[in-house]
Amino acid sequence: MRKRNIYIGITVFFLTILAYFLFRPDSANEGNEILAEVKSGKFKVEISTSGELQALNSVQVLGPTEARRFRVGNFTIEEMVDEGTVVKKGDVVAVLDRTELFGRLEDKRLDLEQTLALFEQTQLDTSLVLRQERDNILNLQYDVEERELVLEQSQYEPPAIIKQNENSVERAKRDLQQAKDRYRIKLMQERARMVEVSAKLKDVQTEVNQIEEVLEKFTVTAPQNGMVIYVWGRGGKIKEGSQVSSWNPVVATLPDLTHMQSITYINEVDIRKVEAGQRVELGLDAFPEKKLTGKVTKVANVGQQRPNSDAKVFEVTIVVNESDPLLRPAMTTSNTIVAEEIEEATFIPLEALYTENDSINYVHLKSGKKQEVKLGLSNSNYVIVESGLQVGQQVYLSTPNWSENVAVNLLDELNGKRNPELQDISADAENLTQIETEY
Known part of the structure; x- marks a missing residue:
């Protein structure tokens, strides 16, 4: 009898243990039933994105723009300092290939020699021509004087002789006047020839000087202090061996590192929240x-x-408001744009939000109820609850076991006013919850 009681006791013990394991709550589900407290405080609508630092102002380092005047369309970069090199005003940044322009210079120097020879020959010819004309005038003056002397000595000669001598004087004077007129014309002609040749000589000499000046600019120097940043060309960043067009001879840029900006890109969903003047928090x-x-x-x-x-x-x-020596172009920034700030708001995590019938937003309360909520603004983690919850209440971040058997407690103020546009927030929260449940 005593053994029988022992067997019965053991059987009851094992049945109790078995019943506990059969009817106890699902431990896995209990582990997933994470609670969050309804909070109150400052609420920020923030948009997070990454960007790239650029200088607010930059100075271009240019090759010789005048090269195209001498039919040089492109030039090759023979030498160039490394990108990121800090240079001072006047320091050499790059050296360009001068070969093509040197050819133009040699042609012009040859042209200059020929023009100079022509100038000297014209000058000599002019001197000879004008000297001959002056000598001729001088001889004609002597001739006039001689004929006048003969006329004067023939005063007692017959009238016919006197008349002949008078005609001879008139012819001599006429020849002298014609010689003087011819000299004036020759003088103007020779002056015109000299002006023309002189102008050509000056033009060729000017072109030679200009080419020599442009050749000096093939050694490209920094226009101010700064850090050398390569620019993008058709085949990538311009570097040694790259070709630069004389129509756009930008070799590099010197950014002003004291004033920086971050260039970022916002998706079309969030761009409506962004406007000029908003505050931004940046990280590097x-x-x-x-x-x-x-x-x-x-x-x-x-x-x-x-x-x-x-x-x-x-x-x-x-x-960027601050100036910092650590800031460099092309650095990646993390940007948090504060689209809106509310000093006092009640809010819950997005994971706590659910949707029913495409129009009812609700949460699961720790008390075992499903409570409809009226929503306000949201950010990437939280959403404002305008009514339906009190600060300090506990809400589930995952679907509790009892959810299917409980109806949603609706808000009277939303009857006929439920906003379908808010369902996107709820759907995102529900998807996030499902993912967390799976993992």
Whole structure:
């Protein structure tokens, strides 16, 4: 009898243990039933995105723009300092290939020699011609004087002789006057020839001087202090061996590192929240401990499609407030745009939000109820609850076991006013919850 009681006791014990394991709550589900408290405080609508630092102002380092005047369309960069080199005003940044322009210079120097020879020959010819004309005038003057003397000595000769001598004087004077007129014409002609040759000589000499000046500019120097940043050409960044067009001879840029901006791109869903003047919190991927502030200064009106993406984005310019020697062009920034700030709001995590019938937003309360909520603004993690919850209440971040058997407690104030546009927020939250449940 005693053994029988022992067997019965053991059987009851094992049945109790078995019943516990059969009817106890699902431990896995209990582990997933994470609670969050309804909070109150400052609420920020923030948009997070990455960007790239650029200088707000940059000075271009240019090759000789005058090269195209001498039919030099492109020139090759023979030498160039490394990108990122800090230079001072007047330091050499690059050396360009002078070969083609040297050829032009040699041609012009040969032309100059020929023009100079022509000038000297014309000058000599002019001197000879004018001297001959002056000698001729002088001889004719002597002839006039001689004939006048003969006329004077023939006063007592017969009238016929006197008349003949008078005619001879008149002819001599006429020849002298014609010689003087011819000299004036010759003088003007020779002066014109000299002016023409002199002008040509001056033009050729000027071209030679200009080519020599342009050749000096093939050694490209920095127009101011700064850091050398390569520019993009048709085949990538311009570097040693690259060709630069004389129509756009930008070799590099010297950014002003004291004033920087971050260029970022916002998707078409969030761009409606962004406007000029909004405050921005910035971080540097290269220096995680460095925190900066900025301001949105420009929002593009037209979207664009980024490479390897179907989504449309809009370019946004953010000016960095601080000046820091650590800031460098092309650094990656993490930008948090504060689209809106509410000093006092009640809010819950997005994961706590559910949707029913495409119009009812609700949460699961720790008390075992499903409560409809009226929603306000949201950010990437939280959403404002305008009514339906009290600060300090506990809500589930995952679907509790009892959810299917409980109806939603609706808000009277939303009857006939439920906003379908808010369902996107709820759907995102529900999807996030499902993913967390799976993993």
